[in-house]
Amino acid sequence: MSKYQSTVDIARALNLSPSTVSRALNDHYSISAKTKQRVLDYAREVGFQKNLYASRLNHRKTFTVGILMPEISSHTFSTITSGIKEVLEPEGYDLILMHSAEQYEKEVHLINYLTSIRADGIIYSPTKETNDYAHLETILKNKIPFVNIDRGLTDFRCHQILLNDKQGAYLATQHLFDMGCRSIAHLAGPKDASNARHRIEGYQSALNANGLPFDPALITHSDFRITNSNDAIRYLLERDPLPDGIFVVNDEMALGCMHLASEKGLDIPHQLAIIGFDDEVYSQYFRPSLSTVRSPVQEMGRRAARVCLQQIENYEAYPADTQLLTPQLIVRASSRRTTPKHYA
Amino acid sequence: MSKYQSTVDIARALNLSPSTVSRALNDHYSISAKTKQRVLDYAREVGFQKNLYASRLNHRKTFTVGILMPEISSHTFSTITSGIKEVLEPEGYDLILMHSAEQYEKEVHLINYLTSIRADGIIYSPTKETNDYAHLETILKNKIPFVNIDRGLTDFRCHQILLNDKQGAYLATQHLFDMGCRSIAHLAGPKDASNARHRIEGYQSALNANGLPFDPALITHSDFRITNSNDAIRYLLERDPLPDGIFVVNDEMALGCMHLASEKGLDIPHQLAIIGFDDEVYSQYFRPSLSTVRSPVQEMGRRAARVCLQQIENYEAYPADTQLLTPQLIVRASSRRTTPKHYA
DNA sequence: TGCAATTGTGCAAACGTATGCGTAAATAGC
DNA sequence: GCTATTTACGCATACGTTTGCACAATTGCA
Numbered sequence: 001m002s003k004y005q006s007t008v009d010i011a012r013a014l015n016l017s018p019s020t021v022s023r024a025l026n027d028h029y030s031i032s033a034k035t036k037q038r039v040l041d042y043a044r045e046v047g048f049q050k051n052l053y054a055s056r057l058n059h060r061k062t063f064t065v066g067i068l069m070p071e072i073s074s075h076t077f078s079t080i081t082s083g084i085k086e087v088l089e090p091e092g093y094d095l096i097l098m099h100s101a102e103q104y105e106k107e108v109h110l111i112n113y114l115t116s117i118r119a120d121g122i123i124y125s126p127t128k129e130t131n132d133y134a135h136l137e138t139i140l141k142n143k144i145p146f147v148n149i150d151r152g153l154t155d156f157r158c159h160q161i162l163l164n165d166k167q168g169a170y171l172a173t174q175h176l177f178d179m180g181c182r183s184i185a186h187l188a189g190p191k192d193a194s195n196a197r198h199r200i201e202g203y204q205s206a207l208n209a210n211g212l213p214f215d216p217a218l219i220t221h222s223d224f225r226i227t228n229s230n231d232a233i234r235y236l237l238e239r240d241p242l243p244d245g246i247f248v249v250n251d252e253m254a255l256g257c258m259h260l261a262s263e264k265g266l267d268i269p270h271q272l273a274i275i276g277f278d279d280e281v282y283s284q285y286f287r288p289s290l291s292t293v294r295s296p297v298q299e300m301g302r303r304a305a306r307v308c309l310q311q312i313e314n315y316e317a318y319p320a321d322t323q324l325l326t327p328q329l330i331v332r333a334s335s336r337r338t339t340p341k342h343y344a
Numbered sequence: 345m346s347k348y349q350s351t352v353d354i355a356r357a358l359n360l361s362p363s364t365v366s367r368a369l370n371d372h373y374s375i376s377a378k379t380k381q382r383v384l385d386y387a388r389e390v391g392f393q394k395n396l397y398a399s400r401l402n403h404r405k406t407f408t409v410g411i412l413m414p415e416i417s418s419h420t421f422s423t424i425t426s427g428i429k430e431v432l433e434p435e436g437y438d439l440i441l442m443h444s445a446e447q448y449e450k451e452v453h454l455i456n457y458l459t460s461i462r463a464d465g466i467i468y469s470p471t472k473e474t475n476d477y478a479h480l481e482t483i484l485k486n487k488i489p490f491v492n493i494d495r496g497l498t499d500f501r502c503h504q505i506l507l508n509d510k511q512g513a514y515l516a517t518q519h520l521f522d523m524g525c526r527s528i529a530h531l532a533g534p535k536d537a538s539n540a541r542h543r544i545e546g547y548q549s550a551l552n553a554n555g556l557p558f559d560p561a562l563i564t565h566s567d568f569r570i571t572n573s574n575d576a577i578r579y580l581l582e583r584d585p586l587p588d589g590i591f592v593v594n595d596e597m598a599l600g601c602m603h604l605a606s607e608k609g610l611d612i613p614h615q616l617a618i619i620g621f622d623d624e625v626y627s628q629y630f631r632p633s634l635s636t637v638r639s640p641v642q643e644m645g646r647r648a649a650r651v652c653l654q655q656i657e658n659y660e661a662y663p664a665d666t667q668l669l670t671p672q673l674i675v676r677a678s679s680r681r682t683t684p685k686h687y688a
Numbered sequence: 689t690g691c692a693a694t695t696g697t698g699c700a701a702a703c704g705t706a707t708g709c710g711t712a713a714a715t716a717g718c
Numbered sequence: 719g720c721t722a723t724t725t726a727c728g729c730a731t732a733c734g735t736t737t738g739c740a741c742a743a744t745t746g747c748a
Contacts, residue, residue, distance in 0.1 A: 366735060366737090394734090395733090397733085401736090
């Protein structure tokens with residue numbers, strides 16, 4: 001059975017008091033070099049590890065920040081995390097990653113875990129299921145530094161760092177229009193995901209601005225995963241007449257779209273122009289390379305971390321605020337049908 | 345300043361003793377329904393969260409398992425994690441993900457963190473820099489359930505779940521030979537990564553088995569990332585005569601390889617056959633679709649979790665042991681030059 | 689009405705580490 | 719050689735929660 005030694009055990013073994021052992025382990029000035037050496041040697045020999053539960057019982061600050069994400073397999077997640085690390089690790093914070101796997105129940109459990117270990121701050125993104133924020137009330141009541149990212153929260157006041165999804169979708173749709181597309185379909189995300197909704201809004205807004213009618217038959221929903229999207233894609237590809245452009249809610253599904261379109265022998269981009277969203281690492285290497293909308297995800301992580309730090313330093317000084325990041329249109333071969341000047 | 349209320353605070357407010365409050369919060373049978381309700385209501389009102397540092401001070405078991413990975417952006421990592429969750433969450437364990445970012449120093453720090461919070465088990469993969477295992481001695485000395493995965497540890501006795509990388513590389517190289525390739529290059533991984541080394545061994549072994557000479561000029565190294573591999577890829581593509589097949593150490597770099605080869609106007613697979621390793625999600629959607637070697641990563645996670653559980657239940661009963669998982673050859677368009685019967 | 693059984697609550701100790709304070713021993717200063 | 723200072727350590731307490739035990743209050747039963 002695993003059993004760590006304690007400072008008391010060490011004290012007994014070396015005929016010292018626990019306080020001396022504790023001070024020796026923490027390199028306290030008042031302990032003689034000789035005693036320190038004795039303690040350190042013995043501690044190493046028995047594989048001593050401080051019990052954090054005891055150690056932190058006295059201390060207000062834990063120097064840990066929790067990151068809770070619904071999804072960990074995408075480029076977006078790992079890059080956000082990387083941005084967060086960039087800011088928080090130099091400040092001495094440990095990062096604890098937790099994964100809610102798009103399940104509300106787990107999210108609640110893990111938020112409780114993070115507050116129970118008295119994380120100094122929490123950076124969070126909700127699951128697709130999340131529409132009750134009762135579990136976040138505790139965080140507000142205790143004034144825990146908290147930042148919501150990537151997926152917006154409606155009717156809950158807190159710091160948020162979001163992408164301007166509507167603008168990104170607008171850019172993508174406008175681009176397809178500029179490339180000559182006049183029947184633009186949208187392969188959308190889940191109806192209950194706020195960023196997917198905003199992308200639909202941007203899509204509609206761009207159609208509207210260009211005098212194109214909004215045809216509900218040209219929009220279909222799936223989740224964000226390529227493996228679950230074949231039916232939705234086929235629905236669009238088998239329409240008659242075929243749309244001449246598709247704005248896809250993310251690159252992963254856009255990939256599936258290109259794949260099935262190729263199988264059908266469609267010429268991309270001339271028969272069908274395709275643009276995705278997210279600029280995954282692989283998107284530029286595709287044939288044809290995939291046009292997309294890039295979100296400054298690393299910057300999103302950095303900002304979230306900074307906002308978290310500010311709250312840690314002075315909670316009251318920073319009232320809840322939402323930052324909207326600006327997306328960038330990336331034009332590649334999957335949509336480049338002509339080359340008007342402004343896209344040169 | 346954030347300040348949680350304690351059971352003592354609640355007790356004072358409700359004119360109860362801390363023990364009654366504690367029992368009420370834990371739904372202890374000996375507390376009256378009325379008192380429980382009073383406590384629960386008040387606790388909710390003030391946003392009470394149990395202090396885990398105090399709570400776990402008394403208890404041996406924490407029901408947490410730490411996962412420490414050098415890299416979190418790949419499909420491999422997220423799938424392994426998913427396999428681990430599949431086994432451990434139903435058993436009631438919380439999973440704590442930590443990221444060493446290929447830095448030995450961080451690895452040491454985070455291993456210490458995980459032992460300090462008395463994780464019931466640790467599932468781990470070393471960084472590329474790791475060749476000193478002093479920090480793992482503590483784990484052995486305290487008999488902490490521990491499983492190393494994906495990247496082998498040399499000269500350190502512990503439970504390991506690894507892929508048979510040599511066999512996978514052998515399969516890939518043999519396949520290129522079967523497709524008619526007679527000048528097979530290898531775009532390898534970092535020299536100090538054990539799985540990259542094993543893949544080189546498998547490559548050499550297959551050359552040898554087929555009577556092909558090993559030409560050191562046909563092997564070049566890079567790290568595993570596509571963004572850093574252009575020079576290495578160009579080195580191979582600019583050789584004269586051009587190799588007629590390349591076995592690439594992972595799919596990500598194979599993608600870069602296909603991309604640059606296409607830019608040079610090479611016909612894949614007929615002038616140059618390419619096969620990768622890992623079967624990333626996007627590989628099958630490429631054009632040409634990418635041949636690869638698939639590792640049962642989900643199963644790797646499941647097995648690691650099971651081995652971890654066994655140790656938690658009875659450490660002594662399971663002496664250190666290494667399991668080698670069998671890779672699977674996935675033949676797709678990037679290497680399918682002819683179609684001999686056994687690849688039909 | 690008296691006594692036993694049951695119910696609900698409080699007391700006190702324990703978990704392991706950190707730290708203010710007290711003090712004995714060693715050293716310095718004259 | 720005596721006092722003053724410094725050095726090195728121990729004592730006691732605190733952190734917040736849990737839990738064995740004691741006990742008061744209530745109920746049940748004859």
